[in-house]
Amino acid sequence: MNAVRTTLRTNLADSPVAAAMKDGRVTSDLVTLEFCGPKVAHDGFKPMIRNNAFDAGELAIVTYLQAKAYGKPYVILPAPMVGRFQHHCIGFNKEFGHLNPKDIEGKKVGVRTYAQTTGLWVRGILQHEYGVDVDKVTWMTVDESHLAEYRDPPNCQMLPPGSSIPQMMLNGELAAAVLGNDMPKDPRVQTLIPDPMAAAKAWYEREKVVPINHIFAVHQDVSRKHPEVVREIYRMIVESRRYAPASALETLPPLGLEANRRGLELAIEWSYEQKIIPRRFSVDELFDDTTGTLG
Numbered sequence: 001m002n003a004v005r006t007t008l009r010t011n012l013a014d015s016p017v018a019a020a021m022k023d024g025r026v027t028s029d030l031v032t033l034e035f036c037g038p039k040v041a042h043d044g045f046k047p048m049i050r051n052n053a054f055d056a057g058e059l060a061i062v063t064y065l066q067a068k069a070y071g072k073p074y075v076i077l078p079a080p081m082v083g084r085f086q087h088h089c090i091g092f093n094k095e096f097g098h099l100n101p102k103d104i105e106g107k108k109v110g111v112r113t114y115a116q117t118t119g120l121w122v123r124g125i126l127q128h129e130y131g132v133d134v135d136k137v138t139w140m141t142v143d144e145s146h147l148a149e150y151r152d153p154p155n156c157q158m159l160p161p162g163s164s165i166p167q168m169m170l171n172g173e174l175a176a177a178v179l180g181n182d183m184p185k186d187p188r189v190q191t192l193i194p195d196p197m198a199a200a201k202a203w204y205e206r207e208k209v210v211p212i213n214h215i216f217a218v219h220q221d222v223s224r225k226h227p228e229v230v231r232e233i234y235r236m237i238v239e240s241r242r243y244a245p246a247s248a249l250e251t252l253p254p255l256g257l258e259a260n261r262r263g264l265e266l267a268i269e270w271s272y273e274q275k276i277i278p279r280r281f282s283v284d285e286l287f288d289d290t291t292g293t294l295g
Contacts, residue, residue, distance in 0.1 A: 005030065006229050008222065011037030011044035011057030013214075016248035017081060020240040030232045041214065046146040049074070055222055056233065058082065058214040060117040061267050062276060066147045068286060069277045073220045075288045077230065078260055078295050079237045080253040082214035085200035086121040087193045091183050092176040093169055094190045099176060101130035101192055107175035108138045110165035114152045115145045115276050118180045121211045124270035129203065130193070134274065140165070140174060153275040209263040210253045220288065227290040234294045256295030257287060 010033040012018050020026040022035055037044040037057055045063045047053035049072050058081040059067070059074070067074055090109075092099045104126075111119040119139075126132035139156045142163055159165075166184050169177035176192050183189060193199050204210065216237060223230045238255060253260055264283045271277045284292060 005032060006222075006226055007032040007034055008055040008218075008229075009034050009036050009053070011035075011041060011048055011054040012081070013037075013041035013058065014039075015082065016244040017237075017241050017252060020243035021236055025243060026236050026239045028232050028236055031229045033233070033236075049146050050148055052219065056218040057216070059217045060146075061212045061215050061264075062115050062117045062120050062271055063146045064215060064217055064286070065268060065271050065277050065281070066115060066145065066150055068281060069279065070147055070149045072147075074217045075220050075223050075291050076286055077216045077218065077234050077237070077291045078257040078287070079216040079234060079255055080212045080214065080260065081216055081237075083210045083212050083253040084251045085197075085204070086118060086180075086211050087125060087196035087200040087203070088191050089118050089180040089183070090122050090126075090176055090178045090192045091169070091189045092192055093172060093186075093188045095188050096172040096175075098190075099192060101126050101132050104176050104192070105133055105136040108140050108157075108173075110140045110142075110159075110169060110174040110177035110179075112165065112178075113141050113143045113145055114139050114156045115147075115150065116178070117213050119178050120267070120270055120274060120276065122178050123274055124266070125193070125203070127270075127273070129199070140168075150276075207262065207266070209266060210251055212253050212260065212263050212267060218291075223288055223290045230290050231294065234291075238295075257283070257292060259295070 012035055041058050045059055049067050064076055123134045127134050135155055140159050141156055142159050165177050168174045218230055253263055261283050268281050272280045
């Protein structure tokens with residue numbers, strides 16, 4: 001007798017590591033992943049967490065930690081979908097004077113949301129590598145958290161609707177900005193962290209961590225009722241990675257709980273330090289009996 005096939009509403013971005021799952025090279029007899037998320041994956045995080053709009057898909061690691069803190073019914077697989085080194089993701093306009101990392105204390109710095117994962121990693125690096133007191137920075141934001149229950153700390157201010165953080169940084173209205181891939185291609189823009197690629201390499205050699213941006217999550221009911229489906233999704237992710245070009249895997253965290261334990265510990269600790277989550281979790285709390293045994 002054939003097993004009942006499960007269909008899951010899934011939010012997954014187009015990416016080299018997910019391409020084989022989305023274009024049909026990797027398939028399953030147990031589960032159909034209905035890719036119905038928005039074109040930009042992070043646009044689906046808020047409806048996923050607030051409205052259960054998706055049964056499965058990628059979530060920013062900080063969004064997941066907040067979801068866990070506020071009792072949302074999702075559990076992660078030890079399967080990062082997006083990661084990168086973050087040292088290059090904060091810049092400033094050198095026409096307004098040179099800035100060293102500690103110089104942003106007492107100044108306004110733009111970031112899309114305070115609880116954005118890139119912002120978490122950048123602040124943690126600035127604090128722990130360069131001695132920056134991130135509580136002395138005023139973080140200027142343009143969007144709210146994915147979690148309705150969460151409130152930014154008091155050293156955050158929301159910019160008026162329609163504000164452009166890159167343009168405000170170029171204009172000198174913001175001392176610096178956390179922008180990642182949205183950093184303006186402008187000769188006036190300089191990274192706040194000197195020689196960020198070398199700094200990232202040195203950090204990796206010490207920490208052995210590629211920072212996680214997005215990780216795969218499923219609704220807890222799926223994991224409880226259909227553990228075989230969750231194991232199958234993990235198999236699909238593993239297989240899909242094999243189709244990805246080597247260049248796409250260079251800055252992607254590994255698969256498996258133990259391989260990601262240190263990276264998850266840092267994400268938890270820094271989220272707590274930065275007042276993004278109300279308490280520390282153990283890494284094992286992020287998984288259940290099914291997902292914790294994968295990989």
